[in-house]
Amino acid sequence: MSRQSTVMVIANRMAKAIVADQTRIRLAIGFDAAIIAANEVFHMGPGRSAAFANAYNEALNELADLFIRDVDENGDRDLEYAKGKRDEKILKIVGEENFAPFEKVYGGVYIDELMRVRSMTQ
Secondary structure, eight states: OOHHHHHHHHHHHHHHHHHHHHHHHHHHHHHHHHHHHHHHHHOOOHHHHHHHHHHHHHHHHHHHHHHHHHHHTTOOTTOHHHHHHHHHHHHHHHOGGGOOOHHHHHTTHHHHHHHHHHHHHO
């Protein structure tokens, strides 16, 4: 391996670590915001907050798995199946008058982010 390619390998690893850290920070901020908002709306104490935190993490993992499986198992890089399932779930919860479809909420940003994260794990 040449010196330049070794440097590029190290730089690539460092960049992936930075992106992974940024993603973890964004998720942590989103989690904190969800806990605060849920407490303000529902006046949750520690027990209900813990239950909400568990449910939040389960829903987050379920959605992430849905999108990753759609790419890995179905080869669907446009995530049509996963986006449809997300929309079904959200529509049932918020109702027609408050519903915003995946494309309106995320556009291509979510798919770009998912593909970026996927490339870090390969």
